[in-house]
Amino acid sequence: MINILEYDDIEFPQDFLWGATTAGQQVEGNNNSFYDDEEICPKTAYGGVPYLKAGKACNSYEMYQEDIQLLKQMNLNTYRMSLEWSRIEPVEGVFNEKEIQHYKDVLKALKEANIKVCLTLHHNSHPVWFHKKKAFETMENLPYFLRYVKKVVPELDEYVDYWLTLNEMNIIFEYTIEESINMLQYHAKAYHMIKKYSSKPVSCPINYAEKKPMRGTNDLPDRIMAEYIDYMENEFMFHAIRTGEIVVPFHDVVKMKELKDTCDFWSVNVYTRQLINSRKKVFRFDRYEASSIHALDVPYFSDDICPEVIYHCLTRLKDKPVLISENGIACKNDEYRIVYIASILQAVKQAMDDGVKVLGYLHWSLLDNWEWGTYVPTFGLASVDHTTYQRKLKPSAYFYGDITKNGKMTKEIIRKHYNHL
Template sequence: MINIKDYEDVVFPSDFLWGVSTAGQQIEGNNNSFYDDEETAPKKPGYVMAGKACNSYNMYEEDIQLIKAMHLNTYRMSLEWSRIEPVEGEFNQEAIEHYHKVLSSLKREGIKVALTLHHNSHPVWFEKKKAFHTMDNLDYWLRYVKLAVQEYDQYVDYYLTLNEINIVFEYSRDEGINLLQYHAKAYQLIKQYSTKPVSLPLNYAQKQPMRAYDEADQIMAQYIDYMEQGFFINAIRTGEIVVPEHDALMIPELKDSVDFWAINVYIRQLINSRKKLFRFDHYNATHFHSSDEPFFSDEICPEVIYNALHRLSDKPILITENGIATTHDRYRIIYIASMLQAIHQAMDEGVKVLGYFHWSLLDNWEWGSYMPKFGLATYDHETYKRTLKKSGKFYGAIAKEGKLTQDIIQQFYK
């Protein structure tokens, strides 16, 4: 295990964004998106619908107080399209006003807002129209984006359009190509009504050959890295989408359609060319049980975030998600400290990092399960009372001081 008691003190810039991230589908409750509908919800064993989730739709003020208690200056949250337009062409004024209340409350508390317009969930009616699997639905998407920007731009500091669209390429290249175009059109539309910076969060996992010098592992790791990350980075940098089994597609408005890189970073993936399930191996020497049930975050690899920052150093970078699912809160303290050390080292070497958002504020619904515990705070599932964990207090102490020091580490990690 990493020994954070050996770390040197590091100081972050005074304008560094200390934040936390959530998604409405995962915390609000009774969202009525396609994830909550019997007909359209994912068909997988053990799938549990979100239900009331963390009841944050009704308890957003309590969430804001948690953010304040941690001395954070920024909150990444999402609008839920399924609330705003539950029926095609019919906008819910109560929901629109609700988000005004949430966002204005954040502004009153001096908390900056990174607003995600689509964090994986959308209305049932949109899903039934094949959602992003077709370009025929572009007008519906842009109508929603326009409404969101016109309603809420006064509160927003950063826009994030569509969350982690590069993951789609694992199972649908056509949809992934569509999503890049949906983003490009949204970027252009936002710029008509706002001067705020806009980005598109990339899910980043370092693809590492299981056996460092095995040619097959190397080739597969390089291929998978390109298919899940490299094509995305190249498309944003050049406007050209280049993927196997498709003619290259040039979309001029896609080029430079992010004002900063937004990255969600958690893990590395060891690529084993000898197995059908090639991305799920681990090294016994660095593997640990973070939760009672196996989950993907059973290793702490700060070098992944360091390497990601250097790879994307041509633009400022905002780390929009980073966290660990664990029932052992000490691991989360180690995780946060090690990631901040890696981030600071990259910054010392010239990478412009705007800020760090931890995932997540609360132990929330994780796309069909309540088992993974990502939260800096937990809650009672009957009363929904929030309680900040020691890791939340640790992160809060760092944010308050703007630095990670041995004094802070010794206070919370004993």
């Protein structure tokens, strides 16, 4: 285990964004998206366990004021949340003004609490009718997405500080590469639509997982596969947004001038590394037993604490400011989360010292939420009783809150909250 008691004191800029993140489908409850539709929703969740629908999730639709109070208790100045398109346009072409007003009420409450808003237009979920039209599998559905963007941006822009378009469209084991190519074009069109109504910065969250050859760089098959997968999931996205060229193997290049520079800042969701084992058909989920912390009863993707990943990610993105829009760990023992946050912030500060303009750090997640078919992975700074929906901040939340209150992480703060495992 990393000894965080030996860390040097570090300090962050006064305008640094300290926050937490949620997604509507995972916390609001009763969204009626395709994830809730009996005919469409998946049959299994992560790890092959039976799929559990979200139901009321964390009941944040009704309890958003309680969530805002959690943010205030942790001295956070920024909140990333998402709109639920399935609420706003439940029937094709029919917008629900009551639901738009609901989101206005939430955003107004955040502003009254002096909390900046980072608002995601699409965080993995969408209406059933859009899904039945094959969603992002075809460019023919672009007008539907733009109609939604055109509706909500002018209505909500006065309450928003940062806009995010499509969440994690680069994960090729979630989307096909054809869908990712399409979604880049959806993002570009949405970017320019947003700019018609807003002067706020716009980006799209890219999931960054470092690809490492399982047997090291001297093993040619592992190294080549790691480099290939890194390009297919990380670099092709960065290249496309930097140049306007979508270049992937086995596809003709898609040149789209409108795509170039459609991220005013890089938005990255960073959790862990993936060890690429070329000897396996399922090649990305191996772990070194020596470094795996078994944070949950069942293996999960965040069972490593490897802060160098976020350093490598950030130093790869020196050409624009960077917002860490998600970062966290699912664990039963909350002290792992204290170690995780401390180690990640050390790596973030080192990257900043090496010339990366980091706008802020938004922790995933505010709550122990629904994780795409299960409640087992607990990422939250606050626990949630999914019967009463009572929230309770964890010790790691008070640790994080002390850091954000002071704008620095010191040995004194670490000793106050960390009991060595």
